[in-house]
Amino acid sequence: NAGVTQTPKFRILKIGQSMTLQCTQDMNHNYMYWYRQDPGMGLKLIYYSVGAGITDKGEVPNGYNVSRSTTEDFPLRLELAAPSQTSVYFCASSPRTGITDTQYFGPGTRLTVL
Amino acid sequence: GENVEQHPSTLSVQEGDSAVIKCTYSDSASNYFPWYKQELGKRPQLIIDIRSNVGEKKDQRIAVTLNKTAKHFSLHITETQPEDSAVYFCAASIHGATNKLIFGTGTLLAVQP
Numbered sequence: 001n002a003g004v005t006q007t008p009k010f011r012i013l014k015i016g017q018s019m020t021l022q023c024t025q026d027m028n029h030n031y032m033y034w035y036r037q038d039p040g041m042g043l044k045l046i047y048y049s050v051g052a053g054i055t056d057k058g059e060v061p062n063g064y065n066v067s068r069s070t071t072e073d074f075p076l077r078l079e080l081a082a083p084s085q086t087s088v089y090f091c092a093s094s095p096r097t098g099i100t101d102t103q104y105f106g107p108g109t110r111l112t113v114l
Numbered sequence: 115g116e117n118v119e120q121h122p123s124t125l126s127v128q129e130g131d132s133a134v135i136k137c138t139y140s141d142s143a144s145n146y147f148p149w150y151k152q153e154l155g156k157r158p159q160l161i162i163d164i165r166s167n168v169g170e171k172k173d174q175r176i177a178v179t180l181n182k183t184a185k186h187f188s189l190h191i192t193e194t195q196p197e198d199s200a201v202y203f204c205a206a207s208i209h210g211a212t213n214k215l216i217f218g219t220g221t222l223l224a225v226q227p
Contacts, residue, residue, distance in 0.1 A: 031213050040219070040220070042118075042120075042203055042205075042217035043158070043215075043217040044217070045214070045216075048214065050213070058214075059115070059216070090157065090158070094213055101146055101148070101207075101213060102148070102163070103148075103160070103213075103215070105157040105158050105159070106157060107156075108157060
């Protein structure tokens with residue numbers, strides 16, 4: 001099992017550009033999440049999904065969009081990048097509640113918007 | 115909105131000493147409280163968790179206690195070792211859903227050899 005994988009590892013964007021952060025998990029987990037981590041801060045939930053075709057907003061969804069067409073993939077789309085979106089982005093997944101609630105994190109994507 | 119407060123933000127201990135990190139939460143419906151360890155440049159990893167129907171849980175040198183009345187929970191690390199040096203995050207589930215978490219701001223633990 002590769003677990004949760006994310007691409008790219010690093011990216012520099014110019015203000016106003018768009019990009020998609022990719023996230024894939026091979027553990028057949030129902031739940032997937034996107035977090036951002038700002039320096040010296042905890043993780044903030046951007047969006048989450050409880051299964052293919054179902055997504056919902058977290059604490060900080062503005063400026064982002066997601067889709068979940070398959071169990072494995074949960075891409076995060078940034079439209080019109082802004083300096084405030086400079087952060088490290090982590091994707092995570094967990095099995096259906098009732099089995100275990102452990103969230104397994106990907107290695108992260110470090111994004112800089114200049 | 116719901117929040118989780120974590121203290122201290124930094125903690126320095128001598129190898130072999132104990133370390134305690136404390137968190138308070140605001141959502142009375144919170145029922146799941148995990149702790150994650152994040153080494154520099156790495157991903158967060160779960161080290162221990164506790165549910166609201168349990169007051170204490172231990173796993174070797176790590177223990178977590180929960181006081182639901184006071185809405186606070188703590189991480190205890192005994193016999194600290196240099197490899198325990200990392201940032202530790204507490205989290206609490208919100209709105210009664212164990213898969214939706216609010217994280218604390220983290221504690222940087224430094225274990226001096």
